[in-house]
Amino acid sequence: MILDAHDIPSGTELQADLCIAGAGAAGITLALALEASGLDVILLESGSDVAEPAIQRLYTGTVEDARLHPPAESYRVRRFGGSTTLWGGRCMPLDAIDFEPRDYIAHSGWPIGLDALTPWYSQANALCEAGEFAYTAEQAFPNASNPSRPMIGNFDSDVFSTNTLERFSCPTNFGDRYRARLAKGRVRVVQHANLCHLPTQQGTPRLVGPAQVKTLDGKPFTVAARAYVLAAGGLEIPRLLLNSPGVSGRGLGNAHDVVGRYYMSHLAGTIGTIDLSGATSVWHGYDVSDDGIYCRRRLALRPDAQRALHAGNFIARLHHPRIPDAGHGNGILSALYLARPIVPYEYAKRLYGDAPGGIGNWLAHARNVIVDAPNTVRFLTHWAMRRTLATRKFPSVIVRPANLRFSLDFHAEQVPYENSRVTLGNERDALGMRRIHIDWRYTPQDVSSVTRALAALAQEIERTGVGHFSYDPAEVEAEMTRYGAYGGHHIGTARMGDDPATSVVDANGRLHEADNVFIAGAAVFPTSGQANPTLSIVALALRMAAHLQGPANVAALPAPAATAIASGSASSSLSHSQ
Numbered sequence: 001m002i003l004d005a006h007d008i009p010s011g012t013e014l015q016a017d018l019c020i021a022g023a024g025a026a027g028i029t030l031a032l033a034l035e036a037s038g039l040d041v042i043l044l045e046s047g048s049d050v051a052e053p054a055i056q057r058l059y060t061g062t063v064e065d066a067r068l069h070p071p072a073e074s075y076r077v078r079r080f081g082g083s084t085t086l087w088g089g090r091c092m093p094l095d096a097i098d099f100e101p102r103d104y105i106a107h108s109g110w111p112i113g114l115d116a117l118t119p120w121y122s123q124a125n126a127l128c129e130a131g132e133f134a135y136t137a138e139q140a141f142p143n144a145s146n147p148s149r150p151m152i153g154n155f156d157s158d159v160f161s162t163n164t165l166e167r168f169s170c171p172t173n174f175g176d177r178y179r180a181r182l183a184k185g186r187v188r189v190v191q192h193a194n195l196c197h198l199p200t201q202q203g204t205p206r207l208v209g210p211a212q213v214k215t216l217d218g219k220p221f222t223v224a225a226r227a228y229v230l231a232a233g234g235l236e237i238p239r240l241l242l243n244s245p246g247v248s249g250r251g252l253g254n255a256h257d258v259v260g261r262y263y264m265s266h267l268a269g270t271i272g273t274i275d276l277s278g279a280t281s282v283w284h285g286y287d288v289s290d291d292g293i294y295c296r297r298r299l300a301l302r303p304d305a306q307r308a309l310h311a312g313n314f315i316a317r318l319h320h321p322r323i324p325d326a327g328h329g330n331g332i333l334s335a336l337y338l339a340r341p342i343v344p345y346e347y348a349k350r351l352y353g354d355a356p357g358g359i360g361n362w363l364a365h366a367r368n369v370i371v372d373a374p375n376t377v378r379f380l381t382h383w384a385m386r387r388t389l390a391t392r393k394f395p396s397v398i399v400r401p402a403n404l405r406f407s408l409d410f411h412a413e414q415v416p417y418e419n420s421r422v423t424l425g426n427e428r429d430a431l432g433m434r435r436i437h438i439d440w441r442y443t444p445q446d447v448s449s450v451t452r453a454l455a456a457l458a459q460e461i462e463r464t465g466v467g468h469f470s471y472d473p474a475e476v477e478a479e480m481t482r483y484g485a486y487g488g489h490h491i492g493t494a495r496m497g498d499d500p501a502t503s504v505v506d507a508n509g510r511l512h513e514a515d516n517v518f519i520a521g522a523a524v525f526p527t528s529g530q531a532n533p534t535l536s537i538v539a540l541a542l543r544m545a546a547h548l549q550g551p552a553n554v555a556a557l558p559a560p561a562a563t564a565i566a567s568g569s570a571s572s573s574l575s576h577s578q
Contacts, residue, residue, distance in 0.1 A: 002183045004048075005193040005215045012221040016042040016188070018554055019211055019225035021195040021240070022232035024082020025534055026520040026541040028174045029127060030229060031187045033545035039554060042223055043182075044193040044213060047079030049175060054430075055079070055216060058194070059236070061436035062425045068484040069440045075487035076233055080191060081175020083233065083488060084534070089171025089395065091130040091535040092164075093121050095313060097303040098413075098529035104310040105445075107262065107416040110526050111498050111507035117539045124538035129177070130167040131293035137163045140289050148287045151297040151318075153280030157460045159305045164315075168286075168294040168395045169534075192216065196431055198228060198244040198252055198517065201560055205247045206515045209560035214431050226557040227548070229509075231520040231541070234263075234490025238422045238523070239436045241494065241504075246513060253494070253511040256501045260422040262492040263438075264528040265485035267412040267446055270319055271454070272471025276404045279466040284318035284406065285398045294395050300530070301453050312413030312446075313530035314453040319409035320399040326364035331372025332379040332399050334365035408457075408469065412450050412480070413528050417443050422493050440485045447477045489533055494523040508547050509540070516557050520544055 008014075018034070020027045023045035031043045047055045056079075061072030076083045094114065101109030122133040134140040141148035151162040182189050197212035210224035230237050238260035246252035251259050276282045286294040301314040321328040323337050369376050386394040425437035451473060458469040497503025500512035505524055511517040520541050522533040548554050 001185070001187070002179070002189045002191065005190050005213070005221070006217075006219070008190070008219075008221050010219045010221065013210060014042060014188075014190075014221065014223045015559070016040045016223060016225045018042070018227050018229065018548065019044065019223045020229045020231055020520075021211075022082065022230065022236070022521075023080050023175065023189065024231065024233060024521075025084050025174055025537050027082070027229075027231035028178055028182070029124075029538050029541035030231060030520060030545050030548075031182060031185075031189070032127070032178060033542055034549065035185045035187060037545075037549040039549060041187045042225065043187055043189045044195055044223070045080050045189065045191050046194045047077075048191045049080050049179065051077070051079055051085075055192075058216075058429050058431065060429070061235075061438060062427070064437065064439035068442075068481060069438050070484060070487055072235065072436055072438055076235065076490070079175065080179070080189075081173050084172065084174040085176075087169075087171050087488065087534060089128075089130075089169035089393070090532045091125065091128055091167045091169055092135055092531045093117070093133075093539075094529045094531050094536050095303065097306060098313060098527055098531075102307070104307075105312060105415050105527070107418070107502070108527050111496055116507075117536065117543065120539040120542040121535070123542055124535055125167070127172075127174075127538055128169045128535055129172040130169045130535070131289055131291040134289070135165050135167065137165060137297060140165055140167075140295055141287065143290070146290055148295070148297070149283040150281060151283055151299070152276060152466055153282070155279065155460075155464050155466045157464060159302060159456050159460050160299045161302055162297055162299055164300045165295045165297060167289075168296075170392045194431055195230075195232075195240060196243070196433055198240070200245075200247055200252075200514075204558075206513070207558065207560065208244075208252065208514050208517055216430060218431070224560045225516075226559055227516040227518065227552070227554045229518045229520050229544070229548075233521060234493050234523040235422055235436060235438070237519060237521065238493045239424065239433070242424050243433050248513075252517070253504050253513045255513055258495070258502060258504050260493050261418045261420075262416040262495055262526075263420045263422055263440055264414040264416060264491040264525075265440065265489045266528055266530075266532075267414050267442065267450055267480045268410065268486045269479035269482050270322065270407050270409050271475065271479045272408055272469060274318065274406050274408050274461065274467065274469045276318075276406070276461075276467040279404070282318070282404055284400070286395065292392065294392070296395070299457065301456070305456065309452045309456060310449075311452045311456075312415060312449045314410065314412045314450065315530045316408050316410040316457065318406040320397065320401070321407055324361075326361055326368060329368055329372070330399060331369045331376035332397070334368035334372075335376050335380065336397060337365045338362070338369065404467075408454075408471070410450065410454070410480075411486075411530060412446075412453065413530055415443060415445050415449070416492060416495070416527060417441060442481065447480070450480050451476045489522070489528070491522045491525045491528045491533060494519045495526045496524045497526060508552065509544050510552070518544060518548070518552075
């Protein structure tokens with residue numbers, strides 16, 4: 001059932017076994033997985049089915065260095081479906097090495113291994129609508145009738161593999177895709193409901209509740225639940241925790257000043273020229289699996305090579321020349337440049353960076369479009385049919401240079417760093433909550449890790465005789481920070497671990513300091529790995545759902561005592577018959 005908080009009388013107290021805050025990938029997955037559990041579940045969402053600028057502004061905050069991090073309200077969406085309303089759909093699992101403690105990466109190691117997520121990845125793939133859980137070319141394309149082409153013919157390397165895949169969701173907007181199912185189900189979804197405060201229960205410091213909730217216009221109500229799950233994203237979760245003092249007074253779960261620390265994203269950039277004219281074949285586009293999923297190969301630094309190089313996880317893709325430089329002479333890329341004013345900020349940042357402007361550059365791009373008109377028309381037709389009008393969208397721009405000279409697009413692990421963090425600023429939002437201040441930082445180890453991986457790739461390209469990779473090592477740092485923190489990947493701000501002094505939650509996502517508060521999402525990842533986080537967020541949420549209705553035994557936790565928040569307030573269950 002889907003309710004609107006504006007229809008709930010001021011001062012009402014809703015009662016439930018479990019309250020989930022945030023209806024994005026993690027929150028909606030939890031709600032779907034718990035539908036038949038017998039638990040009474042409430043899912044709170046700040047927004048509604050559509051974008052509302054006033055609600056989106058609740059995400060506004062401050063950034064320490066605007067060159068290194070986008071504005072706090074970008075790359076995340078405060079509405080039903082969360083940031084799945086924005087994502088590009090790229091799916092891949094974490095690797096086994098991502099979970100391991102590595103002596104060359106401080107603060108690495110998860111309290112669980114890949115085996116803890118493996119049982120949930122297949123179902124996560126289905127929810128993300130990325131087809132079967134098959135992430136190598138051999139698994140996804142076992143039939144000779146539908147083979148996957150080699151990425152680089154005759155490239156045989158013990159350092160880099162080319163057979164692992166990225167699979168692409170539609171991309172699936174979880175709000176649109178699963179709204180009807182939730183509307184007909186027993187989970188109560190409450191839109192326009194902003195969780196503002198989780199007070200500690202008097203006399204029972206290891207329990208919190210009832211949750212204090214408000215509409216944007218300030219109407220208050222509470223949710224008295226046996227347990228709470230924060231699934232509001234890696235930036236909003238520390239804000240919620242730090243806006244609730246907890247027993248320590250420093251923030252809920254923050255007795256050891258760990259909440260908001262170790263904030264990671266991914267290190268991504270485009271660098272150099274990779275000439276593959278010596279390869280027997282080159283394929284850098286998308287294959288389509290038997291179940292209709294776009295799949296793409298990439299170069300991946302093998303685990304043994306990571307250990308030998310003391311490098312973090314690293315993958316790379318063959319990429320087209322930089323779009324803003326009209327010197328590429330390509331009408332397709334120039335058409336994309338001219339379309340810049342209508343491209344959303346989140347994608348424009350990545351496509352164009354700090355693009356050169358001026359009428360001269362614009363005219364040069366227009367000339368490319370005219371001279372290369374046949375190719376441009378073919379591309380625009382393909383884009384309209386396979387991207388704009390298609391339900392399952394062609395994932396990205398693929399331009400094959402005739403001379404087989406590509407740029408290299410890389411995506412790498414960022415090491416956990418305690419001084420890269422999210423804190424509270426002094427400004428307050430319309431609900432009276434303190435806004436966040438983001439101080440994302442990278443380290444010399446991040447630079448050296450990417451540098452080693454790139455050097456290893458250059459050596460392997462030469463050794464195998466497939467071509468040559470030229471780049472300026474002195475430019476690595478500038479290239480990996482050209483776009484700042486990779487947008488939308490907000491990782492590690494409430495990390496899981498066994499030691500409360502260095503982590504916020506345990507292996508099951510439960511706060512070390514509270515028995516009835518759990519965290520879902522990339523905030524709990526101790527390390528970032530190379531993979532985009534959405535698929536693993538969904539897998540972890542499925543694992544948490546099983547834990548909440550099993551070992552955690554949420555139904556057996558005590559219900560918080562009712563707390564009146566307004567004169568004449570009344571308790572209400574807003575039962576399914578209402």
